[in-house]
Amino acid sequence: MIEVQGLSKRFGDNQVLTDISAVFEQGKVNQIIGMSGSGKSVLTKCMVGLHRPEEGRVLYNGRSFHDMNDEEKRQVRQRIGMLFQGSALFDSLTVLENVIFPLRMFGAMPKSEMEDRARECLKLVRIQDKDDLFPSQISGGMQKRVGIARAIAMEPKYLFCDEPNSGLDPQTAILIDDLIKELTEEYNTTTIVVTHDMNSVMETGENIIFIHQGRKWWQGSRQELLNSDNTELNEFIYAGSLMRQVKEAMSRRS
Template sequence: MIEVKGVNKSFGDHHVLKEINTVFEPGQVNLIIGQSGSGKSVLAKCIVGLHEVDTGEILYDGRNFTVMNRHQRKDVRKEIGMLFQGSALFDSLTVEENVMFPLSMFTTMSKAEMRERANFCLERVKLTNRNHLLPAECSGGMQKRIGIARAIAMNPKYLFCDEPNSGLDPKTSIVIDNLIRELTYEFNMTTIVITHDMNSVIEIGDHIIFIYEGNKWWEGTKEDILRTDNQEINDFVYAAQFMKQLKGKLGSH
């Protein structure tokens, strides 16, 4: 479980996050949604410590991450898996070496043990026998799955996914969504996904928070979002669906 308590964050005179309070439960796919510039990415970066909060607390299963020193934070970060928007694979490393990278950095595993764990993770994302390919030899969807395999290599308690469907076609996006949901339930992870994709919201959104102009404007489930009378989130949902339909029409010509 990750708790966010009274978090504020400013950059100069720009108050980006305003008294954010929420709880992300384990075994759930927690989504952070909102317009570009709303503060959702800043919130995620505050949670993992890439930005320091001005006031407030971030707690990982009761451990106050906000007041930890560098060494203590490193221990928590070993429990965090990250799927980056652009996959962020190392071009010069093979698929297997990319998945093994966090194991070589943070564990004392032998090469054989790291390779065994990498093979397990690649098999779990349905990428067997791809170990010796380079990222450039893999499709965008494959690269996302490699990124997920690397993210779960350390058997994390917490999984962060930044726009996991960015740049993917609708069919591949569904595959990635389903994989994130399956792994979350299977390993009882606290998963946090930053997304603009309304299909992801409706399909895998166990718990959703909507950030609007730096405020936590709405919170609920995927069922709640379909019947809310909150004007701002309804505008956001409509705009997201309209853009998706427009892209689909443009792509068909």
């Protein structure tokens, strides 16, 4: 479980996050939603320690991350898997080497076992026979899946996904959503997905946090999301025609 308490972050005079408190539950797909520029990615980066917040704490199983010493932080980070918006695969390493990388840095297994584990992770994300290709030689969707394989190689306790569906076709986006859901169940991870894709929210979101203008505006389940009367939240979720049609259908049925 990850808990955020009173977290605020600013860059110079620009206050990006203000007094955010939230609980991200283990074994669930927790989603942070909000418009572009609302502070979702900054919140995630504060949670994984890439940014230091001016105020507030991030607790990993009850322990404040920013108060830990370097060794303790390293140990927590080795239990974090992260899928970046742009995949962030290492250009000069092949697909297999990218997945092996965290195992090579921290694992204590022989090379053949590392390769077996990496291939197992690639199989989980449905990538085979691409071991020797470089990231530039595979599609964006495949890059995301290799990114997921790398993120789960160390069997993480915490899985962060920053806009995993951005730039992908609908079918690949659904595949990525399914993978995230499956992996959360299989590894019982605390999964945090940053997204503004409402299809993804309706598909996988179990604990949803809506960030608006750098503040936590709303938190609840998928069902509560559809029934919410929060104006800003409704403006966000019903901005697309598909969601408006869902709402109209629900109104007619009721």
